[in-house]
Amino acid sequence: MCTGKCAKCIGISLFPFCLVSIVVNVILLFPGWDTEPVQHASEQLTIEVVYLGGVVGGGLLVLIPAIHIQATGREGCCNNRCGMFLSILFAAVGAVGSLYGFVASVLGMVRGPQCLFNNGTSLVWGRPFNENITGLTDIKDFNDESYLFHKDVWDICTKPKGVVEFNIILFSMLLTSCAISMILCIIQMVNGLFGCLCGTCLKNKD
Numbered sequence: 001m002c003t004g005k006c007a008k009c010i011g012i013s014l015f016p017f018c019l020v021s022i023v024v025n026v027i028l029l030f031p032g033w034d035t036e037p038v039q040h041a042s043e044q045l046t047i048e049v050v051y052l053g054g055v056v057g058g059g060l061l062v063l064i065p066a067i068h069i070q071a072t073g074r075e076g077c078c079n080n081r082c083g084m085f086l087s088i089l090f091a092a093v094g095a096v097g098s099l100y101g102f103v104a105s106v107l108g109m110v111r112g113p114q115c116l117f118n119n120g121t122s123l124v125w126g127r128p129f130n131e132n133i134t135g136l137t138d139i140k141d142f143n144d145e146s147y148l149f150h151k152d153v154w155d156i157c158t159k160p161k162g163v164v165e166f167n168i169i170l171f172s173m174l175l176t177s178c179a180i181s182m183i184l185c186i187i188q189m190v191n192g193l194f195g196c197l198c199g200t201c202l203k204n205k206d
Contacts, residue, residue: 003195004072007087010188011070014094017184018063020177021101024170025054031113031167032160043125046114048171053104058178061097062185065090069188072195084195091188098182105175112147113167115157128156 028049029038037044068090072083112129119126129147147153147164154164 003084003191003198006191007072007084007188007195008070010184010191011066011068011072014062014066014069014181014184017177017181018059018066021054021058021062021174021181022060024174024177025049025052025059028054028108028167028170028174031115032163033166034160037114037160044114046108046111046127048104048108048111051104053101053108054174054178056100057097057104058101058174058181059097061100062094062181065094065097065185069094072192081196084192087195088189088192091185091192094185095182095189098178098185101178102175102182105171105178109148109168109171109175110146113157113163115163116159117156118158123158129153 029041029045031037031045031049041050065087068083069087072087112127114125114127116123116125117128118124119128148168157163160166
């Protein structure tokens with residue numbers, strides 16, 4: 001496959017992953033399908049959601065490069081060595097954006113959701129799986145391990161309902177989407193380099 005067609009294929013492939021990242025991040029603003037947390041974001045939403053890793057990182061910072069990258073595979077002003085060089089820079093931006101979304105999603109999943117739970121004395125909002133809470137036997141039992149492997153303690157979160165599963169599933173989707181976008185952008189950086197050196201394979205267009 002010539003570098004121009006490869007760039008077009010990569011650019012088009014990035015669009016659905018941008019959409020998935022944006023939609024998933026927006027849904028994360030409503031944990032457990034509850035609208036109350038977004039109204040009290042500072043207290044009831046995790047920073048990984050508030051920092052919009054999916055909307056900004058895996059979304060906009062990938063979408064803009066994707067538009068240029070796929071344009072280098074079509075006949076026109078971008079389908080030349082200069083366009084390929086620019087695609088390297090755009091792909092680098094996309095890779096950084098994807099990395100941002102990837103890191104945010106990993107941290108969001110590892111640290112767990114923000115929820116209403118009983119800390120032993122009263123109901124409070126916090127991140128029970130990311131805090132050293134004394135007095136709770138079921139929490140202490142897995143302090144040295146990830147809550148992801150201890151489904152029996154997920155019900156410590158009383159509100160929003162089902163927030164732990166919600167958090168894991170959506171951050172997993174965001175993580176996967178950003179990881180694939182990052183790989184595609186890195187491939188395009190290599191493809192763009194070959195495009196600069198060898199052209200885009202279109203006759204009489206380089």
